[in-house]
Amino acid sequence: MDYVNLGHSGLKVSRLCLGTMTFGTPAWRPWVLDEAASTPVIHRALDHGINFIDMADFYSIGVGEEVVGRAVVKRLPRQQLVLTTKAFYAMGSGPNDGGLSRKHLFDAIDASLKRIGTDYIDVFMVHGFDMATPVEETMCALNDIVRSGRARYIGASTMYAWQFAKMNHVAERNGWARFITMQCQLNAAYREEEREMVPYCQDQGIAVTPFSPLARGLLAGTPDSLRNKTDNFTQSFYDDQTSLDVARAVGRVAQRLEIAPSQLALRWVVDRPGVTSTLVGADSAAQIDDAVAALQHQPSAADYAEIDGWYTPCDVINDYRNDIRTPRRSRFATSAA
Template sequence: MEYIKLGRSGLSVSRLCLGTMNMGTPDWKPWIFDEARSEPIVRHALDQGVNFIDLADFYSTGVGEEVVGRILKRLTRRHELVLTTKVGYAMGQDVNNAGHSRKHIMDAIDGSLSRLGTDYVDIYMLHYFDTTTPVEETMDALNDIVRSGKARYIGVSTMTTWQLAKIMQVCERHGWARPINMQLQLNCAYREEEREMIPYCQDQGLGVSVFSPLARGLLTGDFNSTRNQTDFFTQQMYGDEASLEIARSVHRVARARGVSAAQIAQAWVLRHTGVACMLVGADTTAQFDSALAALSTDLSDDELYELERNYTPCDLINDYTAGKRIPRVARPARVDYDNLHLEVV
């Protein structure tokens, strides 16, 4: 396993971060694993050197934190882990049980700590940018949580660059704890964060951790998986022809290499100069191992061209642009991977 300092902080994290959205209860979504099915995956990730675990109170509406918390307590010691959880999405029907108000943030951190069975989280993250709450109120509350010891650091996720800049300005102005981590979506089929967000994070000293490196499973080449058939967000985000062509390019390069499409797609993310860590949401230990192999997978110039040639700009993927993707047109191929002659050794 490789380790890296997250942003300009002194916090050392594994370059592979175990994503846990698929752990909790299938009552929430049909592709979620229960505790018994989740434990072997968590155990394998820990055995391979992962110390970075990503959660959110929203996952399985709290059950995800309970399940993963119990598993981690059985398998390892708390001080050896870097736990991050997120706040923002609705946890119930009450009008104050969502968003980034002081009331909800203060209630939510206590709820997460109770479900996880720990006194603190290492990084407490905003799940998105709440446009209905003053930034000052949100960041003041997060600063108080850090000062109280309930979180060691704070982080952010899924927002525009100007929104992050607003957060950073407010923290600078008041001397509050600044985010050390930006969790964003990046993969061969979605690269809009390369334009402004990643360079801004590099400039401001935030570590970038990437989720959905496989485009919610699209880049594995398994278009008929349970998640692809039941998760309507996949269709909204990656239902255009350009995304499908990118998936086919990933498959071509993987076939020529004799490795899985997932390994190639993950290698593309991990080689990105602006990326500190990559989240791995594995359904099997073998899927986790493909990410581990991707850490040492180099890509040639021709392979990179094939992976990137279909990409054209699109709308940002966030809470405000769902269903508004721009139709995209691919560039022609430079290497005919479909008819590439492979020598048999």
């Protein structure tokens, strides 16, 4: 496993980051693994040298952090792990149970530390942009969390580039901790973050750590999986002809290269300019093995061009306009064979 610096920090992380949305309790989502099934998958990732573990309080409403924490903290010394978690989405029905207010961020970091079983988080991330809280309040609170030692660094996920830039500007203007990483959705079927977010991060020395490299499983050739049948995000994001055309192209190229479509789709993300470490989700140890093996393959520029030729632009994916996204049309009059 190769290790690289996370953005403009000295923190070294593996080229693959273990995403943990699939670990916790199926009571939250039917495709989530319980602790007994989750632990061997997590341990296989650690055995491969993946030291970068991404969590969120929202995953299984806290149970995910508990399951992952027990699996990793007892397996390796804490200093060998790079643990992240996120806060923003509501963890309860109260008016202050979500968002990026000072109150909620302080409550969230303390609750996450307790659930994970650690004294600090390596990267504490905001899971989205809070329209209802002043940016100055959020960035001051994050800075105080870093200064208190409860987090070493801060990061962000899923927002417009102008929102991310505004938050960083406020931090820089006040001499506060700045974000070192942006976790955004990026894959061969969704590339809109390459317009503004990725170039901004490259310019500012911020790590790009994409999630959903397989487009919720579509690019792995598993559109009929339990998750895709029950995860409404899959239908919202990838239920269009362009996504299907891209998936077919990935399948054709992968067959020619004699590798799995999932490995080609993952390698596509790993090779994108600006990408530092790519999140991988898994529901079996074999899927971890396949993801690590993908790092050994090197498709050609022509292979990628065959995939990229089917892409057409679409609306940016975020929490503000998912219900009003404009369906995109395929680039070509007929879909891929």
